Amino acid sequence: MTPSRPQFTPEQQAEVRRLQGLYPDPQGALLPVLHLAQDVFGYISEEVEEYVAGLFGLAPAHVHEVVTFYTMYFREPKGRHIVSVCHNLSCHLAGAPGILDHLRRRLGIEPGGTTDDGRVTLLAVECLCACEMAPMLQVDDRYEGNLTPETVDRLIDQLQ
Amino acid sequence: MSQSAAEPIEPILTRNFGRPDSHTLTAYRETGGYTGWAKALALEPAAITDAVKRSNLRGLGGAGFPTGTKWSFVPKGHAGPIYLVINADEGEPGTVKDRYLLERDPHALIEGMLIAARAIGSRLAFVYVRGEYVAPWRRFSAAVREAYDAGYLGRGLDVVVHRGAGAYICGEETGLISSLEGRKGWPKLKPPFPAIKGAFGAPTIVNNVETICQVPHIVNRGPEWFAALGTQTQGGTRLYSVSGRVRRSGVYEASVGVTLRQLIYEHAGGVTGNGRLKAVVPGGASAAILRADEIDVTMDVDGLRNAGTMAGSAGVIVMDETVSIPDALRVVARFYAHESCGQCTPCRETTGWIYRMTERIVEGRGRKEDLDTILDVARRGTGTTICAFYDGAVGPYISYIEKFRAEFEALIPHA
Numbered sequence: 401m402t403p404s405r406p407q408f409t410p411e412q413q414a415e416v417r418r419l420q421g422l423y424p425d426p427q428g429a430l431l432p433v434l435h436l437a438q439d440v441f442g443y444i445s446e447e448v449e450e451y452v453a454g455l456f457g458l459a460p461a462h463v464h465e466v467v468t469f470y471t472m473y474f475r476e477p478k479g480r481h482i483v484s485v486c487h488n489l490s491c492h493l494a495g496a497p498g499i500l501d502h503l504r505r506r507l508g509i510e511p512g513g514t515t516d517d518g519r520v521t522l523l524a525v526e527c528l529c530a531c532e533m534a535p536m537l538q539v540d541d542r543y544e545g546n547l548t549p550e551t552v553d554r555l556i557d558q559l560q
Numbered sequence: 561m562s563q564s565a566a567e568p569i570e571p572i573l574t575r576n577f578g579r580p581d582s583h584t585l586t587a588y589r590e591t592g593g594y595t596g597w598a599k600a601l602a603l604e605p606a607a608i609t610d611a612v613k614r615s616n617l618r619g620l621g622g623a624g625f626p627t628g629t630k631w632s633f634v635p636k637g638h639a640g641p642i643y644l645v646i647n648a649d650e651g652e653p654g655t656v657k658d659r660y661l662l663e664r665d666p667h668a669l670i671e672g673m674l675i676a677a678r679a680i681g682s683r684l685a686f687v688y689v690r691g692e693y694v695a696p697w698r699r700f701s702a703a704v705r706e707a708y709d710a711g712y713l714g715r716g717l718d719v720v721v722h723r724g725a726g727a728y729i730c731g732e733e734t735g736l737i738s739s740l741e742g743r744k745g746w747p748k749l750k751p752p753f754p755a756i757k758g759a760f761g762a763p764t765i766v767n768n769v770e771t772i773c774q775v776p777h778i779v780n781r782g783p784e785w786f787a788a789l790g791t792q793t794q795g796g797t798r799l800y801s802v803s804g805r806v807r808r809s810g811v812y813e814a815s816v817g818v819t820l821r822q823l824i825y826e827h828a829g830g831v832t833g834n835g836r837l838k839a840v841v842p843g844g845a846s847a848a849i850l851r852a853d854e855i856d857v858t859m860d861v862d863g864l865r866n867a868g869t870m871a872g873s874a875g876v877i878v879m880d881e882t883v884s885i886p887d888a889l890r891v892v893a894r895f896y897a898h899e900s901c902g903q904c905t906p907c908r909e910t911t912g913w914i915y916r917m918t919e920r921i922v923e924g925r926g927r928k929e930d931l932d933t934i935l936d937v938a939r940r941g942t943g944t945t946i947c948a949f950y951d952g953a954v955g956p957y958i959s960y961i962e963k964f965r966a967e968f969e970a971l972i973p974h975a
């Protein structure tokens with residue numbers, strides 16, 4: 401949950417300064433710092449955008465423009481786990497529509513939705529560049545390929 | 561061609577892929593790692609660039625531009641910083657090879673970067689890894705730490721590993737630069753080209769992961785050796801990502817002069833589905849599609865250009881006769897509609913429009929004029945945008961319809 405006024409710990413602030421120091425212009429660290437902010441606060445709310453903007457001396461509107469441009473920043477609370485099913489061509493040819501349908505039924509949500517218990521957010525995404533293991537999905541940091549409804553069930557069962 | 565492409569060649573980029581510890585410095589050194597760098601240290605920067613020119617190495621990220629020539633565009637005697645940027649934002653549908661290199665041979669990339677940085681006079685390099693590649697990013701970052709500890713990095717070259725955040729357009733080199741600068745990934749108008757004015761306003765060379773992984777071998781074994789592995793106009797081997805309806809999908813290393821037929825039937829073991837080839841995309845989703853009777857082509861940049869398509873990222877997507885081409889185009893059109901960055905009007909407006917047309921065609925609600933509208937709209941937009949994204953989308957729009965028109969018409973009521 402995002403507290404009303406987001407604030408990094410002193411260690412996290414030091415990490416921000418380290419990241420900013422890696423680039424010829426500190427603004428280069430904006431994407432990495434937004435990754436950090438999402439890890440810490442769960443998602444990028446408007447308050448987090450304003451806080452991050454303050455760390456860079458940027459307009460909040462600039463940070464908002466960046467956050468909304470990229471698919472990996474969430475602007476609303478997400479599930480504890482993200483399951484992203486690739487629906488691009490190679491996965492499509494290997495049965496991605498069936499995998500997605502299976503997950504829709506199993507989780508009772510549409511892509512973009514989160515289960516009521518907050519366990520899983522389901523996404524349909526473009527090519528994750530693991531087409532050799534199509535059909536595939538990403539669960540949090542991990543790629544899982546050569547999926548069948550059975551392996552998908554097992555993956556979902558393992559998520560807390 | 562200086563060597564028959566049919567002959568299996570000695571693995572170069574993949575030589576260590578079979579070793580479980582291939583990503584470690586120890587394993588890399590045991591197989592001759594960092595000896596190219598040792599040789600490069602004895603060469604003048606201009607001599608390195610000259611060797612890369614003579615090797616006929618061409619960029620393996622998509623555009624196929626001669627690498628040594630690109631390096632020579634950096635202004636001579638430039639006083640300020642010069643940056644080397646590695647494009648590890650792999651996103652072209654059908655392409656998986658840079659992920660393999662980052663995970664299985666990260667030190668080859670670091671060694672190549674050391675040599676390239678010496679050639680262009682760079683002391684700071686960035687590696688832009690696509691955000692979803694978490695495991696490859698960790699693997700590569702660990703190798704960078706090893707290289708610092710061993711003293712390869714930090715003595716003339718520093719490397720910053722940067723994570724993207726999900727946007728295909730950041731694979732386009734100027735979109736990548738915008739993103740690296742902490743902005744949305746909008747491509748920039750060229751000229752100025754990045755080699756003159758790139759990241760943070762400084763001369764910048766952007767190269768693909770695989771391109772740079774070739775460099776240590778060129779320095780080590782000589783440009784003539786490398787050139788002889790390929791065709792008259794392009795040297796070396798490259799990694800082909802083969803997926804879709806084939807028996808053995810995967811990454812295969814072969815000469816740039818290998819034929820598409822060999823890749824499909826020899827390397828990937830032939831076609832699945834009903835076993836009969838219908839169509840194949842040779843160079844990632846943005847390459848024009850080829851029919852089954854068009855696969856006796858060599859996979860080098862010029863060979864595929866002469867065949868009316870492109871080598872691109874060497875992502876080969878195979879379709880058997882049971883695949884619906886209109887449905888495949890719908891899936892590809894959805895991708896371009898989703899990924900258009902919205903900067904240029906023709907791309908922003910027509911990628912969505914064309915997707916909606918392909919969708920209604922597949923759903924049996926197509927209109928008689930839709931196919932000609934798609935072709936007309938696609939042609940009008942070609943060459944009018946800031947970057948090559950839109951031209952990449954036009955490749956499939958036009959080729960799928962022109963080569964399989966009857967299949968589209970069969971879906972359209974009263975066509």
Ligand SMILES: Cc1cc2nc3c(=O)[nH]c(=O)nc-3n(C[C@H](O)[C@H](O)[C@H](O)COP(=O)(O)O)c2cc1C
Pocket residue numbers: 618619620621622623624625627647648649650651652728729730731732733734766767768769771772947948949952
């Ligand atoms: C829409 C678009 C996407 C691209 N995606 C990639 C990519 O994911 N990886 C890559 O290396 N090059 C990509 N490129 C090509 C780059 O713009 C650039 O040509 C390349 O990184 C240069 O490196 P090279 O000369 O070593 O190939 C893309 C180009 C376009 C137009």
Ligand code: FES
Pocket residue numbers: 486487488489490491492526527528529530531532534536653654655
């Ligand atoms: S199409 Fe799914 S990973 Fe490439």
